[in-house]
Amino acid sequence: MQASSPIEKVWPAAEIVADLKEVRSKAPLTHVLTNIVVTNWTANVLLAAGASPAMVIAEEEVSDFASIAGGVLINVGTITSFDAKAIRAAAIAAQKAGTPWVLDPVAAGALRYRTEIATDLLNYKPTVIRGNASEILALAGASGGGKGVDSTAQSSEAVEIAKELSKRTGAVIAVSGEIDYITDGKETIAVPGGHVLMTKVTGVGCSLGALIASFLAIQKNSLQAAVSASAVFGYVGAKAAQKAQGTGSFAVSFLDELSNLSV
Amino acid sequence: MQASSPIEKVWPAAEIVADLKEVRSKAPLTHVLTNIVVTNWTANVLLAAGASPAMVIAEEEVSDFASIAGGVLINVGTITSFDAKAIRAAAIAAQKAGTPWVLDPVAAGALRYRTEIATDLLNYKPTVIRGNASEILALAGASGGGKGVDSTAQSSEAVEIAKELSKRTGAVIAVSGEIDYITDGKETIAVPGGHVLMTKVTGVGCSLGALIASFLAIQKNSLQAAVSASAVFGYVGAKAAQKAQGTGSFAVSFLDELSNLSV
Amino acid sequence: MQASSPIEKVWPAAEIVADLKEVRSKAPLTHVLTNIVVTNWTANVLLAAGASPAMVIAEEEVSDFASIAGGVLINVGTITSFDAKAIRAAAIAAQKAGTPWVLDPVAAGALRYRTEIATDLLNYKPTVIRGNASEILALAGASGGGKGVDSTAQSSEAVEIAKELSKRTGAVIAVSGEIDYITDGKETIAVPGGHVLMTKVTGVGCSLGALIASFLAIQKNSLQAAVSASAVFGYVGAKAAQKAQGTGSFAVSFLDELSNLSV
Numbered sequence: 001m002q003a004s005s006p007i008e009k010v011w012p013a014a015e016i017v018a019d020l021k022e023v024r025s026k027a028p029l030t031h032v033l034t035n036i037v038v039t040n041w042t043a044n045v046l047l048a049a050g051a052s053p054a055m056v057i058a059e060e061e062v063s064d065f066a067s068i069a070g071g072v073l074i075n076v077g078t079i080t081s082f083d084a085k086a087i088r089a090a091a092i093a094a095q096k097a098g099t100p101w102v103l104d105p106v107a108a109g110a111l112r113y114r115t116e117i118a119t120d121l122l123n124y125k126p127t128v129i130r131g132n133a134s135e136i137l138a139l140a141g142a143s144g145g146g147k148g149v150d151s152t153a154q155s156s157e158a159v160e161i162a163k164e165l166s167k168r169t170g171a172v173i174a175v176s177g178e179i180d181y182i183t184d185g186k187e188t189i190a191v192p193g194g195h196v197l198m199t200k201v202t203g204v205g206c207s208l209g210a211l212i213a214s215f216l217a218i219q220k221n222s223l224q225a226a227v228s229a230s231a232v233f234g235y236v237g238a239k240a241a242q243k244a245q246g247t248g249s250f251a252v253s254f255l256d257e258l259s260n261l262s263v
Numbered sequence: 264m265q266a267s268s269p270i271e272k273v274w275p276a277a278e279i280v281a282d283l284k285e286v287r288s289k290a291p292l293t294h295v296l297t298n299i300v301v302t303n304w305t306a307n308v309l310l311a312a313g314a315s316p317a318m319v320i321a322e323e324e325v326s327d328f329a330s331i332a333g334g335v336l337i338n339v340g341t342i343t344s345f346d347a348k349a350i351r352a353a354a355i356a357a358q359k360a361g362t363p364w365v366l367d368p369v370a371a372g373a374l375r376y377r378t379e380i381a382t383d384l385l386n387y388k389p390t391v392i393r394g395n396a397s398e399i400l401a402l403a404g405a406s407g408g409g410k411g412v413d414s415t416a417q418s419s420e421a422v423e424i425a426k427e428l429s430k431r432t433g434a435v436i437a438v439s440g441e442i443d444y445i446t447d448g449k450e451t452i453a454v455p456g457g458h459v460l461m462t463k464v465t466g467v468g469c470s471l472g473a474l475i476a477s478f479l480a481i482q483k484n485s486l487q488a489a490v491s492a493s494a495v496f497g498y499v500g501a502k503a504a505q506k507a508q509g510t511g512s513f514a515v516s517f518l519d520e521l522s523n524l525s526v
Numbered sequence: 527m528q529a530s531s532p533i534e535k536v537w538p539a540a541e542i543v544a545d546l547k548e549v550r551s552k553a554p555l556t557h558v559l560t561n562i563v564v565t566n567w568t569a570n571v572l573l574a575a576g577a578s579p580a581m582v583i584a585e586e587e588v589s590d591f592a593s594i595a596g597g598v599l600i601n602v603g604t605i606t607s608f609d610a611k612a613i614r615a616a617a618i619a620a621q622k623a624g625t626p627w628v629l630d631p632v633a634a635g636a637l638r639y640r641t642e643i644a645t646d647l648l649n650y651k652p653t654v655i656r657g658n659a660s661e662i663l664a665l666a667g668a669s670g671g672g673k674g675v676d677s678t679a680q681s682s683e684a685v686e687i688a689k690e691l692s693k694r695t696g697a698v699i700a701v702s703g704e705i706d707y708i709t710d711g712k713e714t715i716a717v718p719g720g721h722v723l724m725t726k727v728t729g730v731g732c733s734l735g736a737l738i739a740s741f742l743a744i745q746k747n748s749l750q751a752a753v754s755a756s757a758v759f760g761y762v763g764a765k766a767a768q769k770a771q772g773t774g775s776f777a778v779s780f781l782d783e784l785s786n787l788s789v
Binding site for chain 3: 302306317319328514
């Protein structure tokens with residue numbers, strides 16, 4: 001059976017621009033439970049995009065907040081046993097309240113503890129799962145072979161597995177890489193673009209997961225929401241790279257370009 | 264009774280310049296217990312201003328450190344039950360040692376757990392309370408109506424409540440907004456300036472709370488200390504905005520301008 | 527007895543360039559357990575240098591990860607009782623697996639709790655200990671007199687104590703300051719360079735500790751690894767300072783220059 005090539009979508013396709021415009025106009029409250037490496041960067045990315053980030057992490061607060069937020073990100077990048085309780089509570093509350101949420105299974109496959117946590121979180125029906133190829137393969141039960149937080153597999157290698165994972169979990173799967181592949185099990189969209197510098201600044205992928213949560217707050221079609229956020233990142237990353245003098249100024253330009261993107 | 268308009272103070276009023284000069288010369292040790300989103304930014308802001316920040320957060324260490332520091336910031340932005348013990352210990356030690364301290368009740372009103380913690384901290388007599396209008400209203404027992412960490416009220420709406428809160432708690436209240444209002448219950452100072460970009464970079468307000476703690480270390484008049492720090496921020500924010508290409512370069516320029524401000 | 531002046535080494539000495547080239551080519555997996563102020567910055571510094579950072583902090587994961595990593599950094603800058611268990615487990619695992627590891631005893635001497643923790647960690651044989659003069663003096667049992675996280679002693683004052691500490695612990699000691707002194711107890715190397723702006727951005731010293739861990743992964747001579755990482759920092763810091771407009775752009779330029787350094 002010959003698989004057809006996925007359709008490509010890039011900025012400035014009309015529906016992508018419309019989604020960003022909606023984020024800018026609604027400033028969706030986005031509940032972010034992420035790793036300690038990227039909290040500041042992620043907040044600044046969401047602010048630059050026009051969303052309203054809130055890093056609420058206390059077990060005593062996450063259930064209430066996940067219920068009122070427009071979207072939730074759960075990223076297991078530096079999860080500890082203390083965080084795990086709050087993260088589980090947030091996932092349960094999001095599912096119960098019908099708040100769309102994104103799971104980012106950072107380094108799943110490379111480390112057993114977080115792989116088990118990420119696998120357990122599938123029970124609470126994430127709306128989107130975003131990861132690199134190794135992480136998606138690992139979460140699907142295939143051998144991912146990640147090296148720390150970096151993927152050792154190409155995103156294209158994970159597409160078929162991602163489709164299966166989508167069918168099994170009901171989540172849209174977003175596989176980040178040189179080309180991002182996003183699938184709901186039936187339809188698969190390819191989002192090219194970006195730049196290798198995006199892998200030389202920590203947290204770019206993690207902040208994409210958060211931005212997908214913001215887009216889910218204003219776009220009920222989860223596949224479209226994940227595609228729009230990814231396409232914005234691909235465009236902004238490529239544009240920022242043109243102005244960058246190195247990795248430090250790339251990060252600065254990324255936020256500048258994202259905040260200036262006209263809709 | 265007709266309320267008189269508050270007096271305005273802006274950089275480079277002589278007493279504000281003198282205060283910054285004193286911070287530069289004394290490099291006051293500033294003990295910062297803040298949220299995980301803004302730790303790095305806050306440290307860099309204090310360093311740019313000439314203060315000496317130290318993020319000491321262990322329950323085993325905070326009492327000793329709050330006693331020897333020149334000023335303490337307690338910010339409940341991402342407080343957990345684990346942090347709460349250390350934060351309470353730091354407040355108690357600061358009060359006992361006579362170290363001036365600043366309370367930043369981030370998102371008070373929006374979330375019950377932290378509202379209760381922030382309210383309890385009032386027992387340990389903060390020297391200054393800094394927040395946006397929603398947070399100050401909530402801490403005063405009025406309905407704040409915040410949206411996550413963002414205010415839904417104007418700073419001017421909170422002035423009268425801030426005066427009452429000041430009289431009740433003995434703290435200077437600094438209400439941040441398009442215009443900052445700072446009051447000790449009797450006198451109220453307005454600090455205009457700043458730029459909307461200051462709300463598009465995470466942690467600008469949080470770092471102002473920390474800088475007030477640094478200024479309290481060298482200026483015994485708490486109202487003046489809070490006014491000086493706020494005026495420095497207003498000036499630097501406006502100047503940085505002139506050079507910014509977007510939110511990323513604004514943050515960079517903010518630190519540049521702050522570090523270069525001549526006294 | 528007349529002590530001879532230490533030999534100076536600076537970029538671009540052949541062995542230093544060769545070490546950086548090896549880091550770039552091997553991208554050594556570097557396990558970083560550091561303080562919450564500098565996690566993001568440290569990850570970006572390692573990425574700019576060409577290493578592969580991973581901040582794995584859960585007690586359930588650190589032993590496995592320290593065993594497979596090329597090098598480990600343990601920095602006690604914001605250590606809590608919760609972190610202490612994971613940090614101890616990581617040190618034990620690194621020693622057992624033969625993974626080289628760096629101890630950064632931030633603010634040792636100024637605070638008893640962390641001084642005891644850092645002293646206990648000496649039992650697990652750090653490969654390199656990096657600190658400012660006050661921290662090294664304190665760890666050696668001498669009176670360091672640090673002020674918060676800043677040194678009140680010159681690096682040159684700590685050289686003789688550092689040699690003794692090296693002989694006693696078996697670790698290479700890297701004393702950071704205006705000139706860095708690095709010793710294995712027998713040989714002592716001076717690394718001049720750098721710029722005072724490196725003390726005005728938080729985490730520069732902390733990230734040097736992490737970079738030494740990356741260099742240890744590819745250079746078995748621990749003295750040489752610490753010298754190479756320090757010399758890279760000295761060169762990059764001085765070059766970045768030429769382009770900086772203040773502390774904000776200095777940090778950006780530091781990452782740019784580090785990422786662009788040709789080997």
